[in-house]
Amino acid sequence: MQRPVVTRDLALRVGRSETEHMASWLSAIGGLPENPFEVKTCRLGGTTGLFGQRLGPLFNRLLDFSDEDVTILEEAVRFRS
Numbered sequence: 001m002q003r004p005v006v007t008r009d010l011a012l013r014v015g016r017s018e019t020e021h022m023a024s025w026l027s028a029i030g031g032l033p034e035n036p037f038e039v040k041t042c043r044l045g046g047t048t049g050l051f052g053q054r055l056g057p058l059f060n061r062l063l064d065f066s067d068e069d070v071t072i073l074e075e076a077v078r079f080r081s
């Protein structure tokens with residue numbers, strides 16, 4: 001049996017899949033009555049921002065951030081605040 005070859009395209013697809021999973025999960029939590037965990041999600045360019053004030057630092061992150069998205073960094077920081 002051949003070992004799978006991890007190409008750049010495959011790695012990007014796996015990363016985007018993880019991003020979509022986390023964004024979907026946090027959006028569901030944010031949809032709870034009165035948003036008890038203070039969840040916010042956003043899409044800025046190709047970047048996805050996930051913020052859960054009361055969920056801990058693991059859930060406060062920018063995902064799929066690339067060189068093309070450098071221009072939106074300040075906007076992402078403002079969104080987080």
